[in-house]
Each structure stands twice: as structure tokens, then as C-alpha cells.
Amino acid sequence: MTGREWAGRVAFYVVIALITAFMAIPVLWLLSAPFDTAPTLTTSLPDWTWQNFTGLLENPYALTSLGNSILLSVGSAVLVTVLGALAAYALSRVSIPGRDALLYVLLLLSSIVTGTAAMVPIFLLMFELNLIDSQLGVVLVLSGGLLPAAIFILKDFMDATPRSYEESARVFGAGPLQILRDVVLPTVRPGIATIAVWAIVNVWGNFLTPFILLRSPEKAPAAVVLYTFYTEGGQANLGLISAFSLLYSIPVVAMYVFVNRRYGFRFHGGIKR
Incomplete structure (x- = not known):
């Protein structure tokens, strides 16, 4: 495999990884935000709580x-x-x-x-x-x-x-x-x-x-x-x-x-x- 082919393959996998990471961000937010005491539009480690689910149970x-x-x-x-x-x-x-x-x-x-x-x-x-x-x-x-x-x-x-x-x-x-x-x-x-x-x-x-x-x-x-x-x-x-x-x-x-x-x-x- 030539250097150009190797670089092309690496670039291809980098692009695929970036697209995958971009698509995974909403899923990560969906999995973390419900358990956060103060969720925002950013993805971060949650401050764990069940308060959000308790609020849903109170909704009729x-x-x-x-x-x-x-x-x-x-x-x-x-x-x-x-x-x-x-x-x-x-x-x-x-x-x-x-x-x-x-x-x-x-x-x-x-x-x-x-x-x-x-x-x-x-x-x-x-x-x-x-x-x-x-x-x-x-x-x-x-x-x-x-x-x-x-x-x-x-x-x-x-x-x-x-x-x-x-x-x-x-x-x-x-x-x-x-x-x-x-x-x-x-x-x-x-x-x-x-x-x-x-x-x-x-x-x-x-x-x-x-x-x-x-x-x-x-x-x-x-x-x-x-x-x-x-x-x-x-x-x-x-x-x-x-x-x-x-x-x-x-x-x-x-x-x-x-x-x-x-x-x-x-x-x-x-x-x-």
C-alpha cells in the first residue's frame, strides 16, 4: 500500500469517526440529561438525581x-x-x-x-x-x-x-x-x-x-x-x-x-x- 492510499484510508476513517461522534451526541444527551439535577443543552456527566422522573409521576x-x-x-x-x-x-x-x-x-x-x-x-x-x-x-x-x-x-x-x-x-x-x-x-x-x-x-x-x-x-x-x-x-x-x-x-x-x-x-x- 502506497503512502497516498494509506493517508486516504486514514482520512476516510477519521471522517467516519467524526460523523459517528456527531450523531452520538444527541443520544448521549438523552441518556445523561434525565438524571441531571440541572440539565442543559450541553452533554456532560450528570449530577445524579431521580427528581425529573418524580416530576413526571406527579404530572397527571x-x-x-x-x-x-x-x-x-x-x-x-x-x-x-x-x-x-x-x-x-x-x-x-x-x-x-x-x-x-x-x-x-x-x-x-x-x-x-x-x-x-x-x-x-x-x-x-x-x-x-x-x-x-x-x-x-x-x-x-x-x-x-x-x-x-x-x-x-x-x-x-x-x-x-x-x-x-x-x-x-x-x-x-x-x-x-x-x-x-x-x-x-x-x-x-x-x-x-x-x-x-x-x-x-x-x-x-x-x-x-x-x-x-x-x-x-x-x-x-x-x-x-x-x-x-x-x-x-x-x-x-x-x-x-x-x-x-x-x-x-x-x-x-x-x-x-x-x-x-x-x-x-x-x-x-x-x-x-
């Missing part, structure tokens, strides 16, 4: 909001995966004119017409359906926004499933739903896991939709309650915010590790034929 909505976030996220994930799998399987197995164009149009519209742009008509629709201040209304709105992309991704998994498996099951008298449940879904489990985690993460961090549609503080998810840890003058209570952020991130990290170890993540389907 902090822990309840985490349960609300779990309810909204899991409800939306179940709805998106079930309806997305059924729609993707139907679109994969039935040939209709303009099928692919329809998928691309749905995906395009779901990317362009975001929740912010469509919030006024969505609010009016929820008002007409009497779903204002209803967690069901939030689940329906968020699920509707995630479904096009979920169908688009799951269809790729459905397309890559060999139809010979389904034909064999059909010979033994299996119906369409039984084939989907016992043959197709076990084959596309990585795709189902990916969509479920993706839906949970999107709903878990969503602020605008529940903030607009929910009126009762006891129904608010964690993303909305986190906004209340600011004074009227906009001053952040870093102690409560850091402690709550740590609790807020644990379920998502644990879910990601569990699903990744058990199923893995893929955004393309298929098995070797």
Missing part, C-alpha cells in the same frame, strides 16, 4: 399519554397491515386495466397531499362523522394516510410469492382467505413486520393530527403532552423533557430490536424460486 397526563400513544400506534398498525395485505393481495392476483397506474397515483397523492395540507377537509369530515375528540377518528385518519404506501410495498412481496404454492393449496380445497392466511402471509412475514413497525413509528411521532382532533387532555398521546412541558413564555423544562423523551423512546427502540431480530426488515419481497 404524562404516563397516561404513553398508553394513549401505544393505543393509537398499535390500532393504526393493525388497520394498515390488515387492510394493506388484503388490498395488496387482491391487486397482485387480479389483473385490471390501469392497476399499476392506480397504485402510483395513490402513492403520489399520499406524498403530495400530506396531513398538513388536508387538515381542514379532514377536520370537517371528522366533525360530520362526530369523531372529534375520538381516538378512533385519529386512528382512521392516520391509517388512511399510511395505506397507499403500505399497499404499494406489500404488493411487491405478494408479487414475488410463487403462485404454485397457492395452486397446490387450492387443489386441496383451500379458499382464498385460507390461502392468504396459511400460504401467502407466512411467506411475506418480513414485509408485514416492516409495514407494522413503519406504521407504529409514523403514528408514534405524529403531533399535528391528534393535536387538532383531540380535545380532552386525558386522550392526548405523548407527542402532544411533550408540548406542554414548556412555559407560557416558551421556556423549555429540560428536566421533564429529557426524562419524558427517554421514556418516550424506549418502546420504539425495544420494538425495533425485537422485530429486527425475529423477522428482519426488507422493503422488497420475494423468496428464491
Whole structure:
């Protein structure tokens, strides 16, 4: 190895180390600030205390909001995966004119017409359906926004499933739903896991939709309650915010590790034929 190649490799590793250190600073702050008596925006060794977590326990909505976030996220994930799998399987197995164009149009519209742009008509629709201040209304709105992309991704998994498996099951008298449940879904489990985690993460961090549609503080998810840890003058209570952020991130990290170890993540389907 020449001197120039050696210097280039050293420079490359130095840059990677600097980028890694830069990305690790927020994580280090999240791990240290909740246990500091007077946390600041800098990362330092904390003056250990449990006072910040005690303050969260005294807040009547902090822990309840985490349960609300779990309810909204899991409800939306179940709805998106079930309806997305059924729609993707139907679109994969039935040939209709303009099928692919329809998928691309749905995906395009779901990317362009975001929740912010469509919030006024969505609010009016929820008002007409009497779903204002209803967690069901939030689940329906968020699920509707995630479904096009979920169908688009799951269809790729459905397309890559060999139809010979389904034909064999059909010979033994299996119906369409039984084939989907016992043959197709076990084959596309990585795709189902990916969509479920993706839906949970999107709903878990969503602020605008529940903030607009929910009126009762006891129904608010964690993303909305986190906004209340600011004074009227906009001053952040870093102690409560850091402690709550740590609790807020644990379920998502644990879910990601569990699903990744058990199923893995893929955004393309298929098995070797």
C-alpha cells in the first residue's frame, strides 16, 4: 500500500469517526440529561438525581399519554397491515386495466397531499362523522394516510410469492382467505413486520393530527403532552423533557430490536424460486 492510499484510508476513517461522534451526541444527551439535577443543552456527566422522573409521576397526563400513544400506534398498525395485505393481495392476483397506474397515483397523492395540507377537509369530515375528540377518528385518519404506501410495498412481496404454492393449496380445497392466511402471509412475514413497525413509528411521532382532533387532555398521546412541558413564555423544562423523551423512546427502540431480530426488515419481497 502506497503512502497516498494509506493517508486516504486514514482520512476516510477519521471522517467516519467524526460523523459517528456527531450523531452520538444527541443520544448521549438523552441518556445523561434525565438524571441531571440541572440539565442543559450541553452533554456532560450528570449530577445524579431521580427528581425529573418524580416530576413526571406527579404530572397527571404524562404516563397516561404513553398508553394513549401505544393505543393509537398499535390500532393504526393493525388497520394498515390488515387492510394493506388484503388490498395488496387482491391487486397482485387480479389483473385490471390501469392497476399499476392506480397504485402510483395513490402513492403520489399520499406524498403530495400530506396531513398538513388536508387538515381542514379532514377536520370537517371528522366533525360530520362526530369523531372529534375520538381516538378512533385519529386512528382512521392516520391509517388512511399510511395505506397507499403500505399497499404499494406489500404488493411487491405478494408479487414475488410463487403462485404454485397457492395452486397446490387450492387443489386441496383451500379458499382464498385460507390461502392468504396459511400460504401467502407466512411467506411475506418480513414485509408485514416492516409495514407494522413503519406504521407504529409514523403514528408514534405524529403531533399535528391528534393535536387538532383531540380535545380532552386525558386522550392526548405523548407527542402532544411533550408540548406542554414548556412555559407560557416558551421556556423549555429540560428536566421533564429529557426524562419524558427517554421514556418516550424506549418502546420504539425495544420494538425495533425485537422485530429486527425475529423477522428482519426488507422493503422488497420475494423468496428464491
